[in-house]
Amino acid sequence: MNKSDSALIQAKLEEAGYLSAPAEEASVVIFNTCAVRNNAERRAVARITQAKSYAKRRKQLIVTAGCVAQSRGEELVKKKLTHIAIGPYESPAIVEIIERYQKRHETLFVSQDRRDFQGRIHPSLPVIDHDKPWQQWITITHGCGNFCTYCIVPYARGPLYSFSSPMILEYLHRLADNGVMEIMLLGQNVNQYGQDTGDIPFSALLEKCAQIEQFRKIGFLTSHPKDFSDDLIRVIRDYPNIAKSVHLPLQSGSDKILDLMNRKYTLSRYMRIIEMLKSAGEHSISTDLIVGFPGESEEDFNATLRAVETIQYDEAFMYAYSPRTGTPGSTMADQIDSNVKKERLAALITLQRGISVTKLEAQVGKETSVIPEVFSKKSGNDLAGRTMLNHPVIIHAPESLIGKLLRIKIEGVAGATLRARII
Helix, strand or coil, rough: CHHHHHEEEEEEEHHHCCCCCCCCCEEEEEEEEEECCCHHHHHHHHHHHHHHHHHHHCCCCCEEHHHHHHHHHHHHHHHCCCEEEEEECCHHHHHHHHHHHHEEECCCCCCCCCHHEEEEEEECCCCCCCCCCCEEEEECECCCCCCCCCHHHHHHHHHCEECHHHHHHHHHHHHCCCCCEEEEEEECHHHCCCCCCCCCHHHHHHHHCCCCCCCCEEEEECCHHHCHHHHHHHHHHHHCCCCCEEEECCCCCCCCHHHHCCCCCCCHHHHHHHHHHHHHHCEEECCCCCCCCCCCCHHHHHHHHHHHHHHHHCEEEEEEECCCCCCCCHHHHCCCHEEEHHHHHHHHHHHHHHHHHHHHHCCCCCCCEEEEECCCCCCCCCEEEEEEECCCCEEEECCHHHHCEEEEEEEECCCCEEEEEEE
């Protein structure tokens, strides 16, 4: 989501005549921040503080955007760490905001009034990634109204806001005409698309995207199990250009903890989705998991381990619970000791790493498609990308094939990465 917002901010500035520059040479330095976890927020504030230490000498304008700006913008301005704070609602209006600061010294733009909301879909401005012109991230919803008790997003980004399907589709057709062939549809919960406006459901929007023949790889992030539909599974199954990779956060294998998290589904409901996905053909499944949520007993944690062992995720993003001020979870009783969190997280990571390697090894000998994105970090003679199952893969190929659709055969596994050759 931040990647998409950052691209839009950059495009708006470039449209107004600004040029991208190294931080030490720039007249405007923008930090687009995340507040989902304490560590991310601390790093953001540390970098802003460091930049402010030399901004005065260089006569730079410091702008803080994103969720930290929304939650702590007034504080950052008062401490003179940033000149302007812009929340997610208003960040696409970056050019007008800079002009208002220059003319009237306005500093805070953190309104969550719908009248101040700035959309992300602009048919007149198909945002092209300068580094990856074949690829684009498209925000289809903004905000979230689920209020999971550990999550700051509804407070920082506001309630669910779905952009209109005609506008999205017009934008997608323009991207396709400009050579984009890989897209990722973004939302805090894409499955809720249209529920606030009465627009078409997400499964129908995804199907319309898949019918644009120029798109060779289509993905989406993130799904919420409570809204995952049978129609969505059908669409993924029926269109070969939709990546067979689903990110489906579980968070916990314990129904008690899921209830405390306000996730609105049970493990059995989640398992039904997994079984339907597996029956619809080969899929990779990734997830998010939180250990050490308030009230999590050893048995609750063991339930998560059993779920991971049963489901066999290809990949998992695993975290120790991080209290966020302003969320119900931060004030719940039975907070878990940090050492216990670390022990549980280590055990979970060990289990999942073994499963991930096994899943990769099962791909050896298979053929698939990939669009290489970059040179491999470890070898300038290899290209790196992700398969239609979202597995990382290295291919021995020349730079000229970056951004091209290739047919490959998996020949082996190196660490946590597949190795393949072009066929």
